[in-house]
Amino acid sequence: MSVLEVCVDDPEGLATAIEGGADRIELCAALALGGLTPSPGLLAAARSAPVPVYVMIRPRAGDFVFAAAEINAMIAEIDHVRALGFAGVVLGASRPDGRLDTGTLAALCGRARGLGTTLHRAFDLVPDFAEAIELAVALGFERILTAGGAENVDKGLKALTDITRLAGNRISIMPGSGVTVTNAPELIARLGVRELHASGSRRRAADGGPAGALGFELPGRKITDADTIRALKSAMIAAQ
Structure with a gap:
C-alpha cells in the first residue's frame, strides 16, 4: 500500500490536503524556506487531523548546523x-x-523516543550516502526524505536508485521535492518505494497589491490543491 505524505504550512493547506486524500501530513511553517517549526496556532489546528501528522522541528532557515541554544x-x-x-x-x-551530526541527532532522537521520526533533507547534503544511511538506521529513524542529493527527484533519480539499494528493507526511503503525477509512477516502479512526499500544490499569482509591494508575499506563492493531490494519489495507486 503506497503512502502519500503532503507537506503544508497553513490551516487551509492542512484542510485541503486531507480533503484531497493525503495519507500523512508533514506540518511546517514557511515551506518556501524548506519548512520550519510550525506555530502554536497551526499545531492546534492539526491536532484533530484524521491522518497521522509529523511535525517539522527546525528553528530557523539556512543550513542545518545548529548551535547549542538552537x-x-x-x-x-x-x-x-x-x-x-x-x-x-x-x-x-x-x-x-555536510555529514550528519551524530551527537545532535542522537540527542534529538533520544528525546523523540516513542514518536515516529523522519530524517529530512539534511541527508541530501551528505558526502557519503552509505555512511548516512547506516547512521539513520542506527538512530532508529523510520524513513529518510531525500531527492538523491539533488534539487529535485528527477535530477537525483540515479542517486535515489543507489540509496534505495543501500537502504534495503532496513529503513524507508521517501523521495520528495518535485514529485508529480508524471514522475510518481516511475519513482514507484523503478525504486520500489512505498512512500512519496509532495506539496500537492499549484502556483498562485501574486495579486500585485500593497502586501506584495511591501515584500510580505513571495511572487507565485504555492498553495495546496486538492485536485493535484487526488491525481497524484491515483497515479500512485495505479503504479502499485
Missing part, C-alpha cells in the same frame, strides 16, 4: 509536540562538512 529549542519543541499527541517529528542536523 538544539535546546528543538528539544523543547519535541517535548511540546509529544505533549500535543502528534504521531511524529521530522529532524535533521549537519556538521560543517
Whole structure:
C-alpha cells in the first residue's frame, strides 16, 4: 500500500490536503524556506487531523548546523509536540562538512523516543550516502526524505536508485521535492518505494497589491490543491 505524505504550512493547506486524500501530513511553517517549526496556532489546528501528522522541528532557515541554544529549542519543541499527541517529528542536523551530526541527532532522537521520526533533507547534503544511511538506521529513524542529493527527484533519480539499494528493507526511503503525477509512477516502479512526499500544490499569482509591494508575499506563492493531490494519489495507486 503506497503512502502519500503532503507537506503544508497553513490551516487551509492542512484542510485541503486531507480533503484531497493525503495519507500523512508533514506540518511546517514557511515551506518556501524548506519548512520550519510550525506555530502554536497551526499545531492546534492539526491536532484533530484524521491522518497521522509529523511535525517539522527546525528553528530557523539556512543550513542545518545548529548551535547549542538552537538544539535546546528543538528539544523543547519535541517535548511540546509529544505533549500535543502528534504521531511524529521530522529532524535533521549537519556538521560543517555536510555529514550528519551524530551527537545532535542522537540527542534529538533520544528525546523523540516513542514518536515516529523522519530524517529530512539534511541527508541530501551528505558526502557519503552509505555512511548516512547506516547512521539513520542506527538512530532508529523510520524513513529518510531525500531527492538523491539533488534539487529535485528527477535530477537525483540515479542517486535515489543507489540509496534505495543501500537502504534495503532496513529503513524507508521517501523521495520528495518535485514529485508529480508524471514522475510518481516511475519513482514507484523503478525504486520500489512505498512512500512519496509532495506539496500537492499549484502556483498562485501574486495579486500585485500593497502586501506584495511591501515584500510580505513571495511572487507565485504555492498553495495546496486538492485536485493535484487526488491525481497524484491515483497515479500512485495505479503504479502499485
